[in-house]
Amino acid sequence: MSQRRQLSHDDQVVINPTFKANAPAQYARLRKMGPIHSAQFDLGLTGWLVVGHDLAKEALTHPALAKDSRLASEALTAAGYVLHDPAVGFGRQMLAVDPPDHTRLRRLVSAAFTPRRTALLAPRIEQIANDLIDAMPPAGELDLVESFNSPLPVTVIAELLGVPEDHRNDFRRWSSHALQLASPQHRTALAGLHELLGELIVRKRSTPEDDLLSALVAARDEDDGRLSEEELLGTAMLLVVAGHETTVNLLGNAFLALLLHPEQLHILRDEPELTAGAVEEFLRFDTSVEHATNRYAAEDLMLGGVSIPQGSVVVVALSSATHDTPQADGGAPTVLDVTRPNARHMSFGHGIHYCLGAPLARLEATIALRTLLSRLPELALAAPTDSLTWIGSGFMRGLLSLPVRYRKG
Ligand code: HEM
Numbered sequence: 001m002s003q004r005r006q007l008s009h010d011d012q013v014v015i016n017p018t019f020k021a022n023a024p025a026q027y028a029r030l031r032k033m034g035p036i037h038s039a040q041f042d043l044g045l046t047g048w049l050v051v052g053h054d055l056a057k058e059a060l061t062h063p064a065l066a067k068d069s070r071l072a073s074e075a076l077t078a079a080g081y082v083l084h085d086p087a088v089g090f091g092r093q094m095l096a097v098d099p100p101d102h103t104r105l106r107r108l109v110s111a112a113f114t115p116r117r118t119a120l121l122a123p124r125i126e127q128i129a130n131d132l133i134d135a136m137p138p139a140g141e142l143d144l145v146e147s148f149n150s151p152l153p154v155t156v157i158a159e160l161l162g163v164p165e166d167h168r169n170d171f172r173r174w175s176s177h178a179l180q181l182a183s184p185q186h187r188t189a190l191a192g193l194h195e196l197l198g199e200l201i202v203r204k205r206s207t208p209e210d211d212l213l214s215a216l217v218a219a220r221d222e223d224d225g226r227l228s229e230e231e232l233l234g235t236a237m238l239l240v241v242a243g244h245e246t247t248v249n250l251l252g253n254a255f256l257a258l259l260l261h262p263e264q265l266h267i268l269r270d271e272p273e274l275t276a277g278a279v280e281e282f283l284r285f286d287t288s289v290e291h292a293t294n295r296y297a298a299e300d301l302m303l304g305g306v307s308i309p310q311g312s313v314v315v316v317a318l319s320s321a322t323h324d325t326p327q328a329d330g331g332a333p334t335v336l337d338v339t340r341p342n343a344r345h346m347s348f349g350h351g352i353h354y355c356l357g358a359p360l361a362r363l364e365a366t367i368a369l370r371t372l373l374s375r376l377p378e379l380a381l382a383a384p385t386d387s388l389t390w391i392g393s394g395f396m397r398g399l400l401s402l403p404v405r406y407r408k409g
Pocket of ligand 1: 094095096106238239242243244246247250287288289291292293294318346347348349350352353354355356357358360361
């Protein structure tokens, strides 16, 4: 078997805040060198980074690349990965387990996220978007992440799960830090989410309501084999974090893209019916989930001509894989075109862990973009592009803040 490109230690790609701030160009450089690279991730964890499209698909469906972090527990513990610590981490939930547990855990909540069920939320999402804009002064400057991109998805997922209003600010803060692995607040954020969701589970157990968390508690209590207590908490943690941090950052990346491409912004304002298609284009152009979550080698394997020993960490750079696809209309991957008829991407992943919340993410993003653009006829960046700060660790790509100048219509 040929060793197409076995990189030496000196070649190791280091994923740090500088890399992340310039990720699209970094991936373009790496793709020219090969589809897989030796890499150092947050907290010094080493492994393999897949950047090519075809190899990404292969890795995400490879039978020997599993989600069970116990396969790499030594390396993860040495690097201080608390995400995998049962005391504060995400515990057992569908994104951290393999079949048959994955099938069981995903099935428990999948009915709540079908396109049909999701569509019923549209009027409420529109109302949330409008309320947030109503709360803005008639004109001025504000941070769009703080005032709109973040509260919109957090309200939606909090209402679905049944998280009371007085806890939502904590939820926002904690889920954001929970995914920034190198942030000093990482452990406290995870512990905070743990505690709060634990308390809520107790509350829903004694006083069930018409929400997803109460339904999960009932599934746990009515049939002991369906869901363990740890899985109940893990699933709630996953839904809170996966259910909004992803959308917050997609919105930030999308608004920034529009502000940097005013001709595209004009097209979308003039033809709002293009918005749903434009959301696919934003997912393709600059998505929020830069990396899929870690995979672990259950046995020695070959991937892209490289030998991967058992216990290795393999990370698929979805944003890079997406930009490796020649577009059907021949457009360059880094050209933003909100009228692109079939923007294809791997932004919701591939294989059995394909994003469960994709219909909800699409709906929220479409409503958020359409509502904000129709109600703010003037919108401009209020800071130089090079002063914007990108999230520096973890698998998310997004802006910490997006200062804008605006006027309401
Ligand atoms: C723009 C928004 C979103 C993006 C880009 C996104 C992306 C992704 C990706 C790439 C995966 C696969 C991760 C992997 O294979 O390692 C995933 C899984 C998942 N997502 Fe999303 N997501 C978004 C919004 C949502 C929302 C709103 C929810 C709602 C609850 C959600 C729930 C989930 C869940 C539960 C999984 C795990 C599925 C499984 O393991 O079977 N996501 N998402």
